[in-house]
Amino acid sequence: MSRPWEALARILKKGWSIAVARYAMILVIAFVAYAVVLLLAGKDPIQAYADTFSFALGTSYGFSEVLVRMIPLLLTAVAVALPSRLGLINVGGEGQLYMGAWLATWGAITFTGLPQLVFIPVLIILGFVGGGCWGAIAGFLRARGWVNETITTLLMNYVAPLLVGYSVYGMWRSREIGSAAFPQTVAFPDAARLPRFFGTRVHLGLILGIVALLAFWFVMTRTKWGLKMRAIGGNPEAARRLGVRLGLYIVVVMFVAGGIAGLAGMAEVTALHGRLRAGFSPGYGFMGFLISWLAGGSPLGILVMAFVLAIVFSGGTLLQITQGVPFSAINVLMAIILFVVLVNPRFSLGALKRVLVGRGRQR
Amino acid sequence: MNWDLLLGVLSGTIMYGVPLLYTTLGEVIGQRAGMVNLGLEGILLVSASTGFVVSSLTGNPWLGIGVAAIAGAVFNLVYAFLVVTRNANQLASGLTVMFLGSGLSAMIGRGFVGGGSSGLARYQIPGVSLFSWATGSMFSYDVLVYLAVPVAVLVWWLLFRTRWGLSLRAVGESPTAAFAAGRRISLIKYQAAMLCGFLAGIAGAHLSVALARTWSEGMTGGRGFIAVALVIFSKWHPLRAIAGAMLFGGAVTLQLQLQAQGAAISPFVLNMIPYVLTLGVLLLWGGARRFAAPGGLGRVYSGEE
Numbered sequence: 028m029s030r031p032w033e034a035l036a037r038i039l040k041k042g043w044s045i046a047v048a049r050y051a052m053i054l055v056i057a058f059v060a061y062a063v064v065l066l067l068a069g070k071d072p073i074q075a076y077a078d079t080f081s082f083a084l085g086t087s088y089g090f091s092e093v094l095v096r097m098i099p100l101l102l103t104a105v106a107v108a109l110p111s112r113l114g115l116i117n118v119g120g121e122g123q124l125y126m127g128a129w130l131a132t133w134g135a136i137t138f139t140g141l142p143q144l145v146f147i148p149v150l151i152i153l154g155f156v157g158g159g160c161w162g163a164i165a166g167f168l169r170a171r172g173w174v175n176e177t178i179t180t181l182l183m184n185y186v187a188p189l190l191v192g193y194s195v196y197g198m199w200r201s202r203e204i205g206s207a208a209f210p211q212t213v214a215f216p217d218a219a220r221l222p223r224f225f226g227t228r229v230h231l232g233l234i235l236g237i238v239a240l241l242a243f244w245f246v247m248t249r250t251k252w253g254l255k256m257r258a259i260g261g262n263p264e265a266a267r268r269l270g271v272r273l274g275l276y277i278v279v280v281m282f283v284a285g286g287i288a289g290l291a292g293m294a295e296v297t298a299l300h301g302r303l304r305a306g307f308s309p310g311y312g313f314m315g316f317l318i319s320w321l322a323g324g325s326p327l328g329i330l331v332m333a334f335v336l337a338i339v340f341s342g343g344t345l346l347q348i349t350q351g352v353p354f355s356a357i358n359v360l361m362a363i364i365l366f367v368v369l370v371n372p373r374f375s376l377g378a379l380k381r382v383l384v385g386r387g388r389q390r
Numbered sequence: 391m392n393w394d395l396l397l398g399v400l401s402g403t404i405m406y407g408v409p410l411l412y413t414t415l416g417e418v419i420g421q422r423a424g425m426v427n428l429g430l431e432g433i434l435l436v437s438a439s440t441g442f443v444v445s446s447l448t449g450n451p452w453l454g455i456g457v458a459a460i461a462g463a464v465f466n467l468v469y470a471f472l473v474v475t476r477n478a479n480q481l482a483s484g485l486t487v488m489f490l491g492s493g494l495s496a497m498i499g500r501g502f503v504g505g506g507s508s509g510l511a512r513y514q515i516p517g518v519s520l521f522s523w524a525t526g527s528m529f530s531y532d533v534l535v536y537l538a539v540p541v542a543v544l545v546w547w548l549l550f551r552t553r554w555g556l557s558l559r560a561v562g563e564s565p566t567a568a569f570a571a572g573r574r575i576s577l578i579k580y581q582a583a584m585l586c587g588f589l590a591g592i593a594g595a596h597l598s599v600a601l602a603r604t605w606s607e608g609m610t611g612g613r614g615f616i617a618v619a620l621v622i623f624s625k626w627h628p629l630r631a632i633a634g635a636m637l638f639g640g641a642v643t644l645q646l647q648l649q650a651q652g653a654a655i656s657p658f659v660l661n662m663i664p665y666v667l668t669l670g671v672l673l674l675w676g677g678a679r680r681f682a683a684p685g686g687l688g689r690v691y692s693g694e695e
Contacts, residue, residue, distance in 0.1 A: 116481055118485065168673065177481055178615065178618060178622075178672065181428070182616075182665045184612075185615075186662050189659075192658045193656050193659055196656065196658065313489070316485070320482060353500055355495075356496060358496070359490060359494055359497070362490035363490075365482065365486040366490070369472050369478035369479070370471075
């Protein structure tokens with residue numbers, strides 16, 4: 028075979044390029060499939076994609092909005108990736124996010140006199156604890172062997188927004204004129220608003236997200252705890268016999284994961300809305316699950332997939348405005364991506380290699 | 391507690407329990423074949439929207455329910471393909487179906503949000519009319535409600551009294567042994583998944599066409615997940631599922647009746663009751679379930695080739 032093909036084959040053999048090719052192929056398949064769905068719904072997919080990408084990548088405002096969208100996705104994805112190393116499936120990011128926002132809101136409207144330098148750390152801690160406790164409940168029930176964490180976290184997703192609704196319509200309801208039709212809490216004091224950068228809506232949450240991602244990578248690869256967690260995930264029985272306290276790990280990991288998702292909720296309400304409103308999250312927790320699953324729990328993968336999904340997500344809002352597609356239609360795209368990943372079309376890459384390299388069948 | 395409230399709760403328990411019962415029966419069949427399907431929520435949504443749209447367009451609620459049941463069965467093939475053919479993780483596959491269902495149903499039902507439906511004809515339980523001074527128009531149900539318990543018995547008969555049911559349970563308990571005994575594992579799992587989707591489809595359509603008589607996005611409100619919990623509660627037995635479904639139908643009705651009566655409790659707190667009750671029941675049953683679960687539940691079986 029000719030030279031260029033061999034060079035390409037050498038590149039394809041390298042692990043990272045295979046990973047990149049795999050992600051790219053998954054995305055292409057999913058976008059094509061979603062285009063078909065849009066066509067069936069009577070929309071113009073090319074126009075929809077052109078709108079989305081020119082908005083998100085072509086304008087500085089659009090790009091900053093993509094970063095804003097990326098913040099809760101990064102955090103909720105880490106909240107799924109961390110327990111998955113233990114073999115736990117945390118589908119409760121949505122509920123944990125709401126509880127983080129709930130407890131942070133309590134702080135923001137209670138300690139109104141604090142200076143910003145004290146207030147922000149207090150809110151971060153409250154957001155973390157709020158989501159963390161919600162996650163730790165599921166962790167505790169799992170650690171005792173009573174209830175599987177998947178079903179617990181799924182059910183608790185329905186309870187947390189109701190608690191937020193209860194508070195917003197009840198004890199925390201603002202008496203302002205505008206809040207009569209649209210219940211919400213009073214506006215948070217300025218000192219309780221997370222700082223924003225460069226005159227855009229990009230806020231401190233982005234740094235929290237990146238710190239969470241780096242900490243996740245560091246703990247998993249460079250510490251004793253990470254090693255033990257991987258041991259538990261690989262073979263829980265063996266780890267238990269080696270004296271690892273399984274139950275403690277499960278509860279602590281679910282607390283930390285819930286806390287990270289709680290930070291996402293805290294950041295959304297304190298940086299963007301400045302008040303707590305019922306139903307403020309359009310399903311960030313579920314998107315985080317998707318991202319972590321797509322990235323296979325790898326930190327770099329999470330960063331990339333969160334960015335891509337943030338583009339799509341900002342497109343979801345755009346599509347709703349410009350093309351009249353219901354916002355939930357974005358769930359179809361998420362499902363198609365997840366479907367392609369689960370189908371695991373390794374044969375496609377193999378086939379591509381066979382075509383390019385001209386080797387015999389490798390199976 | 392006053393008399394009207396008590397009767398109202400009793401009457402509504404049956405009404406609201408029935409869709410949950412159909413869903414739970416479907417999941418019992420699926421889990422007996424070794425498949426945990428968290429996608430029930432998506433199937434319910436797709437069939438609720440399809441059923442409502444078809445019955446609105448044709449004016450025939452039964453056609454809507456029939457189409458929805460078939461749509462449910464076909465839709466669950468997505469799950470079966472992932473789990474059986476591609477050996478994918480069952481929980482993630484279920485969530486795929488859930489996402490797909492919530493998105494597709496929003497697109498299907500667009501333009502019909504908030505629309506009304508005449509619903510199914512209702513017949514009062516024979517004999518209740520003698521006490522009409524107390525019951526009024528309560529205790530009158532459509533045919534699907536009257537069929538619910540017979541269907542549960544039918545599912546029990548299928549699972550425990552037929553050859554096919556024996557094969558299905560063998561596949562769920564020990565795929566290796568079932569394969570060694572010459573059973574066609576993939577075929578049986580596909581059949582179980584379609585039957586599960588079919589029953590969930592009936593439930594979804596019943597929710598939108600007969601119960602709520604309208605369609606709104608996400609109207610199933612987690613019933614799919616509650617059904618998964620009810621399967622554990624009923625220890626994978628179709629007849630015990632009746633009790634579970636009625637318990638939760640009761641919780642939903644109690645909450646609605648209290649709201650209608652203007653109880654001084656926030657509706658948000660009342661809405662939590664079904665979910666909290668589900669969690670509580672799972673907790674109480676936690677210890678016992680290990681001995682009742684099918685042995686091969688959730689496992690990937692790839693030894694067929």
